[in-house]
Amino acid sequence: MTSSDPQSESLLRRLLNDTLDPGYQDAAQQRSDRAAEQPRAGTGVPGRLLLGGSLLLIGCLTTIVVTQVRSSAPQREDLRQALIQDIAQERADGDLLQERLAEVREEATRAREELLAATTQGQTALNELNRAESGAGLTAVRGPGLAVTLTDAPAPEDGGENLGRILDRDVQSVVNELWGAGAEAVAIDGQRLGPTTSIRSAGEAILVDFRPVTNPYLIEAIGPEGMFSQLLESAAGRTLTSYAAAFGLGLDVVQVETVELLPGPGAVVEAAQPARLFNDRGERGP
Amino acid sequence: MKGIRTGPLIPILGLGAGIAAGVLLDPTVPTSLQPYLPIAVVAALDAGFGGIRARLDGIFDAKVFVVSFVSNVIVAGLIVFLGDQLGVGAQLSTAVIVVLGIRIFGNVAAIRRHLFRA
Numbered sequence: 001m002t003s004s005d006p007q008s009e010s011l012l013r014r015l016l017n018d019t020l021d022p023g024y025q026d027a028a029q030q031r032s033d034r035a036a037e038q039p040r041a042g043t044g045v046p047g048r049l050l051l052g053g054s055l056l057l058i059g060c061l062t063t064i065v066v067t068q069v070r071s072s073a074p075q076r077e078d079l080r081q082a083l084i085q086d087i088a089q090e091r092a093d094g095d096l097l098q099e100r101l102a103e104v105r106e107e108a109t110r111a112r113e114e115l116l117a118a119t120t121q122g123q124t125a126l127n128e129l130n131r132a133e134s135g136a137g138l139t140a141v142r143g144p145g146l147a148v149t150l151t152d153a154p155a156p157e158d159g160g161e162n163l164g165r166i167l168d169r170d171v172q173s174v175v176n177e178l179w180g181a182g183a184e185a186v187a188i189d190g191q192r193l194g195p196t197t198s199i200r201s202a203g204e205a206i207l208v209d210f211r212p213v214t215n216p217y218l219i220e221a222i223g224p225e226g227m228f229s230q231l232l233e234s235a236a237g238r239t240l241t242s243y244a245a246a247f248g249l250g251l252d253v254v255q256v257e258t259v260e261l262l263p264g265p266g267a268v269v270e271a272a273q274p275a276r277l278f279n280d281r282g283e284r285g286p
Numbered sequence: 287m288k289g290i291r292t293g294p295l296i297p298i299l300g301l302g303a304g305i306a307a308g309v310l311l312d313p314t315v316p317t318s319l320q321p322y323l324p325i326a327v328v329a330a331l332d333a334g335f336g337g338i339r340a341r342l343d344g345i346f347d348a349k350v351f352v353v354s355f356v357s358n359v360i361v362a363g364l365i366v367f368l369g370d371q372l373g374v375g376a377q378l379s380t381a382v383i384v385v386l387g388i389r390i391f392g393n394v395a396a397i398r399r400h401l402f403r404a
Contacts, residue, residue, distance in 0.1 A: 015385065019392025020343070021336050021354045028345035047348035052300035054355045058330045059304025061359075064313060065327045068320070 134184065137194040137264035141185045145222040145259035146231065148174055150240075151250025152215045164247030166217055168201040173236035174219055175199065181230040183223035185261050189213040192264030209265070216250065222259050321370065322363040325382055329362035330355060332386045335393040342400040362386070 116122035116129075133139050150171065153164020171188065178186055186193045191208050198209060205212045221227065231237050231253060244251045315323060333355035340346040362382050369378030 015388055016392065019336075019389040019396070020339055021333075021350065023350040023354055024336075024340040024343070024345045024347055027347040027350045031347075048296050050352045051348045052296040054352050055297045055300035055334070056304035056307070058334050058355070059301040060308045061304075061323070061327050061330055063305050063308025064315060065323050067308065067312065068315065068323070 135195070137185060137192040137197075137261075140261065140263050141222055142258055142260040143184070143222040144225070145183070145220065145256055146178070146227055147254050147256050147259070148178075148219040148221070148231070149250065149252040150174065150217040150219070151252070153248035153250070164243070164249040166206070166215065166249060168199055168206050170240060170243075170249075171206060171217055171219070172199050174231070174240070177231050177234045177236045178219070178221045178223065178227065180234070181223060181227040183221040183227060185223075186219065186221045187261045188217060188219050190218075190262065192261055194264045197264075220256075220259050220261060222261060225255075228253065228255050321375070322366055325362045325366050325379060326359045328383060328386050328390075329358040332389050332393075333358045335390050335397070339393045339396045339400075342397060358386075 112129075113126060116126040130139075134141060150166045152166050153162060155162050175186055175188070175193065188199070188208050191211060191213065193208070198207070200207050202212075205214075206217070207213070232241070240249075240251045243249055333351065336354065337346060337351040340351070365382055366375055366379050369375040
């Protein structure tokens with residue numbers, strides 16, 4: 001047998017062939033060397049006791065490990081089952097709470113509407129509230145509008161930089177032009193935009209409210225009919241049209257009969273103060 | 287050359303007593319030692335099969351057997367302990383198991399050749 005690396009071969013061969021502790025061979029050699037004077041080295045009572053003791057230890061160790069592995073396996077299974085049950089329980093609780101939240105929220109809205117509708121002042125406040133809520137993207141809306149689709153240009157074949165990729169500022173400019181043209185509600189890839197929504201890049205991805213949206217980017221808006229021409233004639237519209245001609249990115253604007261937009265998640269309340277329900281004379285109202 | 291005539295009685299008695307003790311006493315192992323116990327058992331099995339083979343080869347020596355058993359168990363445990371401290375405990379355990387497993391396999395094959403001449 002030939003090998004380019006005799007050392008590693010001998011190491012492997014030694015591992016595979018010389019499985020016996022070399023000590024036995026050495027001891028046997030020594031014994032035969034001085035066989036004349038000490039024919040039986042290592043025998044006698046202490047040797048036998050040690051041998052018996054070692055085997056006792058081997059048996060003991062093996063049994064301990066076997067019993068331990070056997071006893072811990074069902075424990076692990078029990079633990080796993082308990083955890084699974086916990087998860088299911090908590091999930092059911094969470095669903096219940098979610099339902100309860102929706103109910104309570106609806107009750108609160110109804111109660112608010114009833115109370116406010118009773119007075120003219122309240123009616124004004126209610127109208128204002130409804131306008132604010134739809135402005136904040138908290139209600140579902142439907143109506144005529146636009147659908148703008150922005151598409152990345154196909155990647156160049158030579159593997160170079162794709163100049164026709166849609167950037168966060170392209171999306172931003174379209175959305176800003178839409179708001180400027182009188183849009184009442186805007187959504188990107190189905191995500192409703194609120195007053196504090198951010199449209200930012202993170203690496204290659206565009207994030208709307210820190211949730212990624214993907215190519216092609218569909219921007220839907222509900223608003224007046226003039227939006228269509230106003231968007232195309234705006235600075236942003238002209239820029240994107242020229243980019244589309246130069247770099248091959250896709251810009252597609254269509255008028256849509258009915259756009260349906262879902263409510264947004266709503267902004268987190270960051271500042272609030274208790275309402276003054278009674279005036280200084282102890283009467284209801286400000 | 288003839289090996290040492292230690293009758294098989296004492297080793298078999300010892301092994302049986304050890305198994306009985308393990309079953310009856312059901313000792314609890316400290317948690318800190320638990321990861322090293324399986325490795326120690328494999329090392330002990332290696333020493334045991336080595337001893338049986340040496341006996342069949344006619345070169346068994348009680349002292350060599352005891353020393354190899356004790357040192358095998360301790361060294362295997364230490365290697366795994368060291369590996370744990372270095373963060374490569376699992377890999378070193380695998381290395382120890384592979385080497386000891388090959389040795390056990392080889393020794394059992396030698397024992398088989400002795401017993402069945404095949």
